[in-house]
Amino acid sequence: MDLEELKEKALKAIKDAKDELELTNVRNLFLSKKSEINQKMGSLKDLKEDERKSLGQKINDTRNAISNAFSQKFNDIKAYNLNLKLKRETIDISLPGAGIKNIGINPLYLVEDEIINIFLGMGYSVYEGSDVETDHFNFELMNIPKDHPAREMQDTFYIDKTLLMRTHTSPAQAHAMSEANGGPVRIICPGKCFRRDDDDLIHSHQFRQIEGLLIDKNINIGHLEKTLETFVKKLFGEKREIRMRSSYFPFTEPSVEVDVSCDKCGGKGCPVCKGTGYLEILGAGIVNPRVLKLNGYDPKEYSGFAFGIGIERVAILKYGIDDIRRFYTNDIRFLNEFKRR
C-alpha cells in the first residue's frame, strides 16, 4: 500500500471506531511496532540518503496525521463517555434544599423588631424595663398617686403592697429620667405588661407595649405628631394618615389617642373601622409637667413627649389576626405564617 492509501484507510478506521476497545485495536493495527507504517520506516535504512530523507518525511507526516486523528478520536470518545456518565448521575432538582431554613416566628417579635428599627433610625436607644415593678415607679412617679381613679383603668396584679406586675411600660420613663440626671432623653422601651383582664378575643392578661419618651427643650405637640406620623408611614405604608384625638393619661397633658386611617376604606368608613375611617393604635401626649417635676426635671426648662404602642394591636391590624390569644398559644402552623424578612 502506498502512504496515501494507508493514511486514508487508517483515518477511516479511526473514524469508524465506536469505543475505546475498537480504537485501541485500530491503533495497534496502524501504529504498533509491527504496523505497516513502522515497517516502512524500518525499510528506509536501505535507501539512499536523499531518497531516505524525502520518504522518511512523508512517512513521518502520515504517521503524525494518523496519530493526531487517533488522539482526537480518543478524546472525543472519552468526552462522550464522561457525558454519558454525568447524564446518568442527574439528580431531581425539585427535591427540598438541605440545611439552613428560615423558620416561622411569633409575629409580635416581627412587629416589635420593625418598630425598634424605625425608632433606632430616629436616634432613639432601647431601654429595658422589668416585668416586676414597684408601685412607686409604675404609678406614683407617673402621676398616678394612691386612690387616683386612673388606677381603676389599669387593674393591677399585686405581689405585695409595694411590688406589682407592671401595667404599662411607662415606668421605664421614670427609670430613664432618673438615669439621665435631668438631661435630655430619647428612648423606647419594649416589654411585657400585665392587667387583670379575662383572656378573650380582644383581651389578654399579658400583652406587649413599646413606650417612647423624648425629653429636650421646646418640645411640642407638633413634634409628637410628626414623629408618630413618620413611624406610622414607615410601619404601615406611605398612604396611611394619622389623626389625633384628645384623650387622658395621668402622665401626659395634653393627651391624645392616635388613630391611623383605615387600610380597607382609606378613611371613608367601612365595617373594619366601624364606619369611622380610622383605627385606634396608640396613646401619647406631652409629658405632664407634674411627671417632669416628680422625676427631677424643671418643667420651665425641659419639655417632652411620650407615647405607648400596643404591639398586639399593631400586629392584629398589620396581619389581620382574629384572636389575641393566638399570640400566646404558639401553634406551629400559626408561627409558620410569619417569617423574618
Added chain:
Amino acid sequence: MLVSYKWLNELVDLHDLTPEIIAKRMTLAGVEVESINKLSSANHLVVGYVKECELVKDTHLHLCKVDLGSKYGEKQIICGAPNVRKDLKVIVALPGAELPGGTIKAATIHGMESNGMCCSLLELGVDAKYVDEIDLSGIHELGDEFVVGDENVLEHLGLDDTVLTLKLLANRPDLLSIYNVAKEIGTLFNREVKDIPIEKINGEPVDFKVGSETKKCPQFSARVIKGITVKESPVELKKHLIAMGVRPINNVVDIGNLVMLLTGQPVHMYDLDKLPKPELIVKDKIEGEFKALDKNAYPIRKGDLVVTSDNRAMCLAGIMGGIESSDSSSTKNIVIEVANFNHAAIRRTSIYLNLISESSIRYTHGINDSQYVDVMNLATSLVKKYCGASSVSEIITYDTINHKEKKITVSAKKINAILGTNYDLNKIMSTLKLDHFTIQDVKKSSFVAIAPKHRIDIDGINDLAEEVVRILGYQDVKNELPALATIPGVLSNKQRKEKEIKKYLSTSLYQVLTYVLVNAKRANEFIYLNKDKPYKLINPMTDDHEYVRPSLIPSLLDVVSYNLAHQNKDFGIYEISDINVNDKKETYLGIVLTGEEKLQGELMKVPYSFYSLKGYLEAIMSMLGINKSRYLLKEWDLGGTELHPGRSATLYLGKELIGYLGELHPSAYPTYNIKNHKVYVMEIKLSSLLNLVAGNEKFKAISRFPSVTRDLALVVKDDVKAEQVITIIKKNGGVLVRNVEVFDIYKDENMKDTKSVAVTITLGKDDATLKDQETNETIEKIKAALLKENISIR
C-alpha cells in the same frame, strides 16, 4: 355614663344635632361615645283595652277581644300572660311590629286567629332591671291615663329616648352630671345651655345637728322636710332615670337620684323618724356590721366613713344608705343629705366591700364642692312638688372647705409652645370663654383664666393648652420633627449580642412567646437555676396565672404539648425572656426540641438529641467569644425526676450554675401530657453570658508545612469520657499534636463493660515538615500513656 338624649335636649338645643353627630364631635374632643342605643326599638304599638277575656280550655291561653281605638277597631288576640284580664289597658304590638325578639305576624294559635300581641316592657326591649315583677312574668298593665288607640305609647311611657354611652376618662368626673354634658356640647357646638332655675329656699329653724369628726368629710349639709307622701314617681321623673340607667324606686329616692344625675352631686334621703337622735355626724372610727339598703350586711372597719346618729351607723357615707333609717312607703318626714366625702376614703371602702353605687362612682372621681346649697334647694323644690311638704327647714351646714378660685395666667406664647400652634391671645381667650372659663386681668400678652367650678381637673397651663386644642382641633398644629442633636440610635452591646443570638436560633427554631404568670405546679418545675421562692400574686384572676415563673421550660413544654396534640411534630422552639425572682431580673434562654430535625425535609431527618442542644450551646458560646476553657459541662448531679440522669448535664461558669440541658425524664412526660415523642430541654442564664467580656481575636500564622494524621482505635471502659481520652493524648503527645478528634464510637455485646473509641490525631510543625521518625515517636509515646491508663490499642 349613660346620657339621655331627650333630657339633654331639654338642657341645650339639639334640634339639628343627631346623636351620631354629637358622638363624633365629642369623641374627637376627648369624650368618647362608645355606643348609641334606643331605649326601646319597638314600633307599630298601640294602646288597647281588653273588652273580653276567656281562658281557653286545657291551655294557659286567653282568647281576648281588644279594642284598639277607631283606627284599628276591635281585634281578636290570643294572650298567654297570666295577668291578662277584662278591663285592662295593654300595649298591643300590631302585625308587622318589629320587636327585639322578632317581627309580629297575624297567626293562628290552637286554631284561633290572633292579630297581634299584648306586650310586657321586657318584650319592647326594656332592660329587666327597670321593669317590675308584673312585667317579668306577664304583660305590662297600663294606667287609666292611657288613651285607647294611642300610637305614641312609647313616648307616654317615657321609653322613646336614645341613650349615649360615654366612656369617661378619669380627668372628666364633671361629665357624671348630665348638665355638665350639656355644657360640653354647648362648648363644642357653640350654643347656649339653659339655666336651671333654682328657687332660693331659706326654711325654718330646726333642732337638728350635723358635723364631722374626720377631715375625710370636709362638708356636710342637711335639711329636714316634714309632711311628705311617699309614692310611685310620675313618668316625667321615671323616664329620665330609666334612660340614665337608674331604677326608679319611689318619689323621694327618685328625686335624690334625679338631682344627682343632673348635677353630679349625690343626695341621700333619711327617714327623720327612724334616726335615733336629731343629728347626723360623720365618723371614721366605727366598727361592726352595717345592714345596707341592698339587704346585705357589710363589715365596717376603722377608717371607713359612716354617717351616724347617736353613734349608730345610718349610712355608709357616699356609698349606700342603711336599712334602719331608709325611707319607706310610710315615711312622713325626711332629712336630705348633701355632703362631700374624700375620694380616696370612699374609693378604699368601696373596693374593700366590693360595693359600687352611682353615688360612690361620683365621690371616687371627685365632685364639684361649690354647689351644695343649689343642689339642696333643687332637691327641696322637687320634693315639695312631687311629695308634698308641710314644712321645710333651714339648711344646717358643716363646711371646712376653702372655696378658693384657681387662677391661671395664660399667654399665647405658653400655649403655642405646648401645642406647636400660632394662636393669638384673642383666639385662646374666646375658646376658653366658650369652655365656660371666666377671663380676668386681660393685658397685652396675657390674661387670667378661672376654671369653671365643675372642672376640678383643671390645674395648670398644660390643662388649658389641652382645652384649647381639643376644642379647636389639631389642624393648626405645625407638624415637624423636633430639631435635635443628631445622635445615632444604636443597640447596647448586650442588646446587639442578644439580637445576633436570636437571628442564629431563628434559622432553625421557632421563637415563641409564652405567659409569665403560671400556676402553682408549673412554678415548682425546672427550678434548678433559681433557689428562691417565686413571686406569688395576692390577687390573681385564676389559679392558672398565680405565680411569676422562675423557669421558662415548663411554659415551653406546654407549647410542645399543645402542638403535639395538634399534629405538629418534629420541631424545636425557643424563648428569650426575663425571669424575675427575689428582686433580681435575669434574661434566660430556653430551648425545647422534640422528634427529629429535618436536615432535608422529610428526606433526611436526624433525631434530636442531647448533642443537638450542646450544638446550640457551643454555637452561642462561640458567638459570644467565650472559650471552651471558660465554661464547664458536668454530668447531671442534681437528681430529681425531670431530667434523664444519664443524658443530661449542668453548665457552669466558674462556680456558678448557669444552665442545664438534657433529655426529659420518663416520669416527666405524663406531667405535660406528652406521649410517644422524645423531648430535650435546655435553659441558660443568658444574661450571665451576655455580660462577660470576650477577648479580641488575633491573627496567628498558618503553618506552611503539611500535617500528618494517624488514626487509633482504642478500647476504653464504658464510663470513660471521650474528652478524657483526648486529654491524655494531648498531654502526652507534646507540641506536635495539633488536634485530636473522635470519629467513631462502637459497642457490641461481646465488649462487656468496654467500648471502642476511634480517634484521629493530627500532627504537625510550624517551621518544618514532620519526619516519619518524629511522628512515630509521638504516636508511641501516646500509646504508652494510654496503656498506662488502661486504654488498649486494637
